Amino acid sequence: MRVGIPRSLLYYKYLPFWKTFLVQLGLDVETSPLTNKQILSRGVEVAENELCVPVKAFYGHCMALRDRGVDAIFVPRVVSVEERAYTCPKFLGLPDMIGAVAGDLELPPLLSPRLNQREKPREFKHQLIEFARERFGLGRAAAVAALENARLAQKHYQQGLLSGRKPLDLLPTSRFNVPRRRPPRSQRRRIGLLGHPYNIYDGYLTQNLIARLEEMGAELVLPEMTDHRLLMQAATDVPKQLYWSYEKEIMGAVNIWTEKKMVDGIVYVLAFACGPDSLIQVLIEHRAREHRVPLMSITIDEHSGEAGLVTRIEAFTDMLMRQGRKKRTAA
Numbered sequence: 001m002r003v004g005i006p007r008s009l010l011y012y013k014y015l016p017f018w019k020t021f022l023v024q025l026g027l028d029v030e031t032s033p034l035t036n037k038q039i040l041s042r043g044v045e046v047a048e049n050e051l052c053v054p055v056k057a058f059y060g061h062c063m064a065l066r067d068r069g070v071d072a073i074f075v076p077r078v079v080s081v082e083e084r085a086y087t088c089p090k091f092l093g094l095p096d097m098i099g100a101v102a103g104d105l106e107l108p109p110l111l112s113p114r115l116n117q118r119e120k121p122r123e124f125k126h127q128l129i130e131f132a133r134e135r136f137g138l139g140r141a142a143a144v145a146a147l148e149n150a151r152l153a154q155k156h157y158q159q160g161l162l163s164g165r166k167p168l169d170l171l172p173t174s175r176f177n178v179p180r181r182r183p184p185r186s187q188r189r190r191i192g193l194l195g196h197p198y199n200i201y202d203g204y205l206t207q208n209l210i211a212r213l214e215e216m217g218a219e220l221v222l223p224e225m226t227d228h229r230l231l232m233q234a235a236t237d238v239p240k241q242l243y244w245s246y247e248k249e250i251m252g253a254v255n256i257w258t259e260k261k262m263v264d265g266i267v268y269v270l271a272f273a274c275g276p277d278s279l280i281q282v283l284i285e286h287r288a289r290e291h292r293v294p295l296m297s298i299t300i301d302e303h304s305g306e307a308g309l310v311t312r313i314e315a316f317t318d319m320l321m322r323q324g325r326k327k328r329t330a331a
Ligand code: SF4
Pocket: 052, 053, 054, 055, 088, 089, 090, 091, 196, 271, 273, 274, 275, 276, 277
């Protein structure tokens, strides 16, 4: 059986885990291609207009997998990844949203284990073992072994990220968004790049933002380079607890970077129509102002143009470079 994993949304976070787990269940795994014009425009055509652009792209990726003739598409229902917190409502409803148009689009069946550990830590283990047993007839020992191998693959991936490598360096066939040339190290400025991985690492949705920033002199600092537990601890430094786990990671990163003066500036990428993003945007702006760290927010949607983006990041990085030169002269 060939199972397709859409190269969108949580792909950038959990691909090593999902892929290893599915392969261990005896499945052939295929991912959809990199986001491109056709994938996004097909997604925009069939998705609700009010949805954020990464979810619209997700629809296009499912259609690309259908065209490749996979037997099923893997769309887990990720409700909660930690106690007393949720993921974005879009992840909770993803199988229903795509399921509602699956007939019209002639999509293959969806594989959608439900993952919810809001009440109990590590509950997802039992949920995935049950999924493996019920859906694929695996014995308990084999299901446990599949899970363990998936955990190790994910751990290996996360260790790579902690050592300073980017998801794009580590995920299969995603070597794009690569700078053509970079200024010498001594002239670079540290820029913290914030946002959901499926936005900032999708070279099509963000017009190769990573490569452009690096070409303009950025030494990028990414949330994935900090231990997850530290991010979560640092995220508590806000007036009210955040409900959404992935927003906590972003908030934790900005709190650590500003507190420890780890960055000279911050670029925050958010999706138009994203509720969670618009809420934490206010908190991020407040934090950056308080610590006098220059911040640029970039809102993306399906109409985002390359020219406007390049002009804005050029102006921002120029300003940071000038600051850097002044500091070096004064020292
Ligand atoms: S967090 Fe925002 S960008 Fe991400 S899926 Fe939810 S609404 Fe879309």
